[in-house]
Amino acid sequence: MPFDRWKPVNQYSLAWRLFQRHHTHFNRIFWSDQAARRRVYTFTRGKVKSIPAKDIFPLDEHPRALLENLGEWSQNYNAFDRWARIAAVAALTGYLETFISQLAYAALESCPALLVGGSREIDGVIHLKNNTFPELERAVSPLVRGEWSSRCSAYATLFGSCGFTAHISTLEEMRNLRNDASHSFGRPIASMRMAEKYLVERIDKISDARIQGFLGAVESVAKSIEKDITHRFVGAYESMRIYHNWPRKNDFSGYSLKSVAMDFGGYYQEVTSYGIPKYVGVSLIQHYQKL
Template identity: 30%
Template sequence: MSVSDMSFERWTSRESSTWTFQVFQKYNRELSRMYISHIAANEFIYRNLGKNAQWEDPVSKHFKFRDETHEHTFGSIKGWSDSFNDFDNWTNLNSVMAMSSNLETYLSTVIKLALESDVGVLFGAKRRIDGIEIIKHGRSQPFDFEDKIVSCTKGEWGSRVNAFKKIFGQAPEVLESNISRLEKLRKLRNNVGHAFGRDIELSRSHNVIDAMDMHKLKREKTLEYQKLIYGIARAIDKQLLNDHIGEYQTLYFYHNLRPSLKHDDSNHQRKVGNHMAILKKKLGQFGAAKAGKKFCRELIVYYEAL
């Protein structure tokens, strides 16, 4: 179906993902570019060192330091390599922490979006109460959803999944079948974020004097976690978009645009036509999927009738 023929349907989105997921993906791609650049630099350095360097060579033979005192940090190329491999591991750990944080931010946002759109789901009345109607007539959001959001984004993953199912009736299979992996990821994230990559409980012991070994995370495992996080976010987005969100984001976009539109035209059809043209243009400038005149007109008529 061409864009011009597409009709507005409240609970069916013309887009394949929420705007929230699109933002999630932009952050994912940003992190991926940084991570891939690190991999390329790592391989380039070792490939070139391998041509003429020996493990016992002094570091200053192959590297230049702006601060001359740094030359004595490593006893040899082998010492530098050991530290550089530690940095590679630290990069893996922090990449996973960033991915996990991005997932939790996405979940908080998309769950709020779904509840704001389909508030009736909290009462077992799916798609019976349109959240945009509540917002239109005076409230910034239907209810305070903070406790629901927290139950799905904080604590152990088993309880998070149960909370998600309690609210929305079901959870994607990829989420339910990977609880143990997600729990390992959660603990790893906390250890990186709060204990410099070490076990949190052990790092809080006051009767030690030696630093503990950092968690080891191979590159292959880092990429596995990235794939898992993407798969879970994509599955949740598909479920919530299809079941509870639909075209809510576009309706909300029009709701925010509406105060800037002129409403004093006595010719109703002409006024709707003008509003339709502006909405179509603004959606394009915003970066959303293209919307035709028919879609925009029907959306406006729907909103104004609420």
């Protein structure tokens, strides 16, 4: 497939590729822990709750860490699992926001006319080469801060419409849980502001089904954004930004363009783990140089 400025070099944006890695990593570690948790409880079957927990789970290097009995250990382990699930929601929300921010920056750098209601009137590679980007933080910040209804409105203002409105209630639920996790160790913030009892409150458990629902919503939102703006506004810009930041791009005096493209391909593979055909690299470099 020949090089096309408005098509990603590797079919999808690099921001989406990174999102997928985060999403896969989350699934692997979260469900691995749940599998291990179920296995751990098999060691307690038929045991009396009053026996010392350290008799079943010895921690020689920390002899005081498990002074409770088996029943108390179970309560504490369940409490940790509830907290870990809250932390998991915070992680989900975090890498979704990372994806949105990365792709939005790429789109606005690639098509700076978006800031004034335009589209592809200016190829942002010109600003990349001359380091003359307009200020973008003010445009991107509303996409990843505040309530999701306002984020959706900000997204529609920039890109024409918002395709993830159906998930706003779920995203808002996750945002509130993340705030609870970061401010009150997983407990509702409202219950902690003027606590009448200075006691540790129980954390509600987030079920497997709820976690799966959050996972599905996060993936659907990211997929919607990827489909919406990558081919319209980002294209191959991320790859040209990699070329722009390549430390060796000015060290090839006297080399053929094919040789430069081959070396760039190695660097591209190193920083993205994806290959770039030599002929695509040649066209990409030519596009960069002519602007």
